[in-house]
Structures are given as C-alpha cells and as structure tokens.
Amino acid sequence: MAQEPRIDVELTLAQGEGTTSTEKLAELTRHLPPGPWFGTRIGPARRAGERQADEVWELRSARPYRREVAQGTAAVYRADGHQRLRRPFIFADGFNYGPSDLPGLFAYFNAPYEGSKIGFLDQLLAAGIDVILLGFEQRHTYIQANAGVAISAIQRAISEREGDAELIVGGVSMGGLITRYALAEMESQRLDHQTGTYLSWDSPHNGAWIPLILQQLAYFFESAPVEPGRIKPAELIRSPAAQQLLCAWVPDAKYSGPVATASELRTQFLAELEELGQFPVRPRKLGVANGTGNGTGRDLPAGAQAFKKQLPLVYYVEANFQPDRGEHQPIGEMRALGQVRRGFTSHVPGLDGAPGGILDTFGDIAEALNAEIPDAYKLSNFVPSVSSVALDFDPAKWNIDPYEKVEAAHEKSALDEYKCDTRNSEHSEVTRPLVDWIVEQLTRR
Structure with missing residues (x-):
C-alpha cells in the first residue's frame, strides 16, 4: 500500500x-x-506589425464560485477571408499571477519557431480556423471561477458564429484545466457547448510540480x-x-x-472533477506534451x-x-x-x-x-509527461512511475489522442513536432 x-x-x-x-x-x-x-514565461516582447485582434470581448462568469464572480477578456482573430466567426477555436491562457496579456499571448504562440517561418496561429487562420484567445482578470484565482468565464466565452462564440461548425475549445497549461472543467460542467447542466474537439497544451491534468x-x-x-x-x-x-x-x-x-x-482546495477540486466525470464526454479529446514520451x-x-x-x-x-x-x-x-x-x-x-x-x-x-x-x-x-497526457493514476498518491514510456500507453489515457515532444522542451514552448500534429488534427475534415 x-x-x-x-x-x-x-x-x-x-x-x-x-x-x-x-x-x-x-x-x-x-x-x-x-x-x-x-x-511561466508566456508573452515575449511584441514585434512591429503584429496582427491586431478584430474585436475584443469583455466577459464575466454567469455564476459565482466561493462568492467570486470571475471576469476575463477574449481577443478574436477571424480567419483569413472571414467577416464573421465560422469555425471558432477558443484557446485559454494558463498559470501565472495577475491579468492575462493577450497581445503577448498571441505574439508568443505566433512567433516563428525552429523549422518554420510561419507562426502557429497564422497557420490556423490561413486554414479557416478563427482564433479566440481567452484571458482572465486573475489567472491565480480558483480554476472553477475562471471556468465560468470560459463558459461565457463558449456561449458568446456560439451566438456569434455563422453556420453550425463545431467549436474547438482548449488551452495552454492551466488553461487546459479551466476549459476541461468548463465543458464538463456544461454537460452536467445539459448546456449545449457545441464543441467537437478539446485540446490541451502541456496541461497538468494530474498535477504540476514545483520543488518543495x-x-x-x-x-x-x-x-x-x-x-x-x-x-x-x-x-x-x-x-x-x-x-x-x-x-x-x-x-x-x-x-x-x-x-x-x-490544501483542501486541491482535494475539493479533484472531488469536483470526479463528480463531473473527469472530462467532457462529447468532444474528441486531444493533448500535446512538452515532455518526451520515451521515458527519457x-x-x-x-x-x-x-x-x-x-x-x-x-x-x-x-x-x-x-x-x-x-x-x-x-x-x-x-x-x-x-x-x-x-x-x-x-x-x-x-x-x-x-x-x-x-x-x-x-x-x-x-x-x-x-x-x-x-x-x-x-x-x-x-x-x-504522465500528467500532461492524462494517464490513469491517483493524482494525490502518485502511484505511477514518472518515467513511464507514455508514447506506448494510449490505452491508459483519458485523452483520445496525444502527441509528445521529441525532447523535454520548455513548458508551453512552441515546437515543430507539436504544431505539425495539432494543425493536422484540427484541419482534418
């Protein structure tokens, strides 16, 4: 035991x-x-001529959590040639202190990376995917509180979308947990999130580690x-x-x-996830890990x-x-x-x-x-890596080998498909193996 x-x-x-x-x-x-x-270090200095958001949404959770009504902002970048949203991709900011920096978030995820001159977000926009970057007034507050902001963003995207293309919803780091909780909560309340794909980017599904x-x-x-x-x-x-x-x-x-x-906050959060069924059922669940999958x-x-x-x-x-x-x-x-x-x-x-x-x-x-x-x-x-690919183990007891070769453990994961990096890259780093895989998955018809 x-x-x-x-x-x-x-x-x-x-x-x-x-x-x-x-x-x-x-x-x-x-x-x-x-x-x-x-x-974390998301948000570098912006480059001259960086693409500006087409519109900005001010968002507010429709319900409180522990008497807190969270607020946030979404920066909307419509795909090339789109006058209205057609295929929205909501991508939530992650763990840090204070308010989100959405222009910095766009610059970070759209910067050229090794092996490509075209940024990740520009690839999605060119492929007809509308990018909605979701930020929070307080990134350091309760995950459940900011999940209420994510629900408001999902409902706003549905109301402004032209056509009936299913949404893509997810986030980087803790943003993946916030949107995971939001989608599962909506399903539990029989709210139609109209989301066909969920995507997490190096999200700590079973916990993150800061040395004690x-x-x-x-x-x-x-x-x-x-x-x-x-x-x-x-x-x-x-x-x-x-x-x-x-x-x-x-x-x-x-x-x-x-x-x-x-912390009773973590104990309660894990219990609430369990009550919600851990993950949303309807979407195809995808994830990428900045860690290796070969146990190295x-x-x-x-x-x-x-x-x-x-x-x-x-x-x-x-x-x-x-x-x-x-x-x-x-x-x-x-x-x-x-x-x-x-x-x-x-x-x-x-x-x-x-x-x-x-x-x-x-x-x-x-x-x-x-x-x-x-x-x-x-x-x-x-x-x-065993956390970011959501392997099945007790997140409070860590009854798993953290060096497990997760690339061969898909049957143990709560995700439908995932991709690990070829090296242990910096948390949330944009690398070619991860971007190539995500773009291929999201543009698959």
Missing part, C-alpha cells in the same frame, strides 16, 4: 547568532529575488520586510490556482505534514545539491533536488533570523528530472541569489 507523501521541518536556533538586527533585515531585503516566484525546497525558500524570504507595492515571493504559490494545480504543496516554510493533500528525463541526480548560497551574517540557503521517495530524505537548509530550518521528505517521487515540460526554476532562483549553479541543473520538470 502506497504511503502518503509528506514533509518534515526541523527548527533549531543558529549557534551564536541570536535575533537578526534591523540592519540585517534591511540587507536581506535588498538581496531578495523579485516576486512573485514561479510564473523552492516553495519553502519563497516563504522563507518573506520573513524580511517588502517594499510597498512589491508582490511577495510566495504570492503565486499561495494562490488558489497554485493550491489546486500542484501535486505537492506546502503552506509555509515551517510546515510539517502531508504534501499531496495539504533530464540528468538531475535525485537528492544531490543543486545550489547553495551564503551572505555572511545575513542568510545561508542550500537546495537539493527532490530525493526519490525513501524516508526522511534531506531536501535543503535555510538559516536566517536566528533560526536554522532543515527540510526532509518521505515517499515523494524524484520529479525534478522526470520527463516533462521544463522551467528554469532552480536557475532563476539561484541567479536571483547570485548562487553558482551548473547550467545542466538550471532547468527542471514542471509538468510531468
């Missing part, structure tokens, strides 16, 4: 240090990495005062979206206890030190890659404010090097702290 993944923190007083002075706190503040940490030691560091650095108006490092991982999204989460730097069920991950030795940094008389931090299960395995250490905190995990899989869409998580934080880190250690797993 699988044991529950957990974390334990040991707190001791730092020998000979006592409490930290006001001067030390000020010094610590000056060396804080900018917050919030762990945001780095989550602890984000909370740890909030011990120092923050300048007015500056967002704290842990604001994103403290958010409802992160609590629902992450397969392992801690509420603060001193927390000891279970990590897969630490990154060479990040489980339990090894990733980086360490000491600022004399101010702080010391040490971060290890996540050990692979085991009992009471060390993940790192933090010293400041007269305290020493050492973290240990039990039964947590070593996900940092597993196949999946990657982020520069260790690298970003090491760079912000001016800590030395090997180039090969900067990038680590964010959305495991």
Whole structure:
C-alpha cells in the first residue's frame, strides 16, 4: 500500500547568532529575488506589425464560485477571408499571477519557431480556423471561477458564429484545466457547448510540480520586510490556482505534514472533477506534451545539491533536488533570523528530472541569489509527461512511475489522442513536432 507523501521541518536556533538586527533585515531585503516566484514565461516582447485582434470581448462568469464572480477578456482573430466567426477555436491562457496579456499571448504562440517561418496561429487562420484567445482578470484565482468565464466565452462564440461548425475549445497549461472543467460542467447542466474537439497544451491534468525546497525558500524570504507595492515571493504559490494545480504543496516554510493533500482546495477540486466525470464526454479529446514520451528525463541526480548560497551574517540557503521517495530524505537548509530550518521528505517521487515540460526554476532562483549553479541543473520538470497526457493514476498518491514510456500507453489515457515532444522542451514552448500534429488534427475534415 502506497504511503502518503509528506514533509518534515526541523527548527533549531543558529549557534551564536541570536535575533537578526534591523540592519540585517534591511540587507536581506535588498538581496531578495523579485516576486512573485514561479510564473511561466508566456508573452515575449511584441514585434512591429503584429496582427491586431478584430474585436475584443469583455466577459464575466454567469455564476459565482466561493462568492467570486470571475471576469476575463477574449481577443478574436477571424480567419483569413472571414467577416464573421465560422469555425471558432477558443484557446485559454494558463498559470501565472495577475491579468492575462493577450497581445503577448498571441505574439508568443505566433512567433516563428525552429523549422518554420510561419507562426502557429497564422497557420490556423490561413486554414479557416478563427482564433479566440481567452484571458482572465486573475489567472491565480480558483480554476472553477475562471471556468465560468470560459463558459461565457463558449456561449458568446456560439451566438456569434455563422453556420453550425463545431467549436474547438482548449488551452495552454492551466488553461487546459479551466476549459476541461468548463465543458464538463456544461454537460452536467445539459448546456449545449457545441464543441467537437478539446485540446490541451502541456496541461497538468494530474498535477504540476514545483520543488518543495523552492516553495519553502519563497516563504522563507518573506520573513524580511517588502517594499510597498512589491508582490511577495510566495504570492503565486499561495494562490488558489497554485493550491489546486500542484501535486505537492506546502503552506509555509515551517510546515510539517502531508504534501499531496495539504490544501483542501486541491482535494475539493479533484472531488469536483470526479463528480463531473473527469472530462467532457462529447468532444474528441486531444493533448500535446512538452515532455518526451520515451521515458527519457533530464540528468538531475535525485537528492544531490543543486545550489547553495551564503551572505555572511545575513542568510545561508542550500537546495537539493527532490530525493526519490525513501524516508526522511534531506531536501535543503535555510538559516536566517536566528533560526536554522532543515527540510526532509518521505515517499515523494524524484520529479525534478522526470520527463516533462521544463522551467528554469532552480536557475532563476539561484541567479536571483547570485548562487553558482551548473547550467545542466538550471532547468527542471514542471509538468510531468504522465500528467500532461492524462494517464490513469491517483493524482494525490502518485502511484505511477514518472518515467513511464507514455508514447506506448494510449490505452491508459483519458485523452483520445496525444502527441509528445521529441525532447523535454520548455513548458508551453512552441515546437515543430507539436504544431505539425495539432494543425493536422484540427484541419482534418
């Protein structure tokens, strides 16, 4: 029987240090990495002459979730030669802090990529597919709240569509979960979503991974005062979206206890998905993964030190890659404010090097702290391939090998068809293998 993944923190007083002075706190503040940490990097600088949206919809959920009525915006790009919507493709933004940047989202997904001079979205527009980019006023709020915005977008697209072509609905990263929930909710309420195809792009169907030691560091650095108006490092991982999204989460730097069920928000979200039948039934369900499907991950030795940094008389931090299960395995250490905190995990899989869409998580934080880190250690797993292709396993217990060769496991997936990248590319990166497959699937008649 699988044991529950957990974390334990040991707190001791730092020998000979006592409490930290006001001067030390000020010094610590000056060396804080900018917050919030762990945001994804969708939205590059825009290019001159970038295509402008044909119209913009202001959207509002028709129902509250936990007393919150979410709002959002959709940027509509009609296909070449279309005066009205004919074949709408609603593509939702994903996990990050604050409001969506829809022009940046368009620029990101339409930028030329290796092997092609034509952007992904331009290929769809040339093929007669109308692109509707869906953004949210608060990307970090409850998935269910933003699903209400997605429902409003679907209903608006149906009302403005010319003809009866079925919709394509999906999203990148958490946007795939938002639209998955929206479509399933509509089916449960017998609302006709008229959607023939659902598409997720590196969406964490069974959870995303941010190393527990780095989550602890984000909370740890909030011990120092923050300048007015500056967002704290842990604001994103403290958010409802992160609590629902992450397969392992801690509420603060001193927390000891279970990590897969630490947040009741994730427990409730998983229960609601189960009640809705997990996925919508009517659409053909497609997905792409930025991770490999052949079981090849990154060479990040489980339990090894990733980086360490000491600022004399101010702080010391040490971060290890996540050990692979085991009992009471060390993940790192933090010293400041007269305290020493050492973290240990039990039964947590070593996900940092597993196949999946990657982020520069260790690298970003090491760079912000001016800590030395090997180039090969900067990038680590964010959305495991076993999650993005929606394999059938318990997302709270992780009773699966994260290195499973998913390219040969289609019968275990909740998706009808999916495509993995040929390498572990950056989470949500636009690559030729993924674009070629998506365009072929969406233009198939």
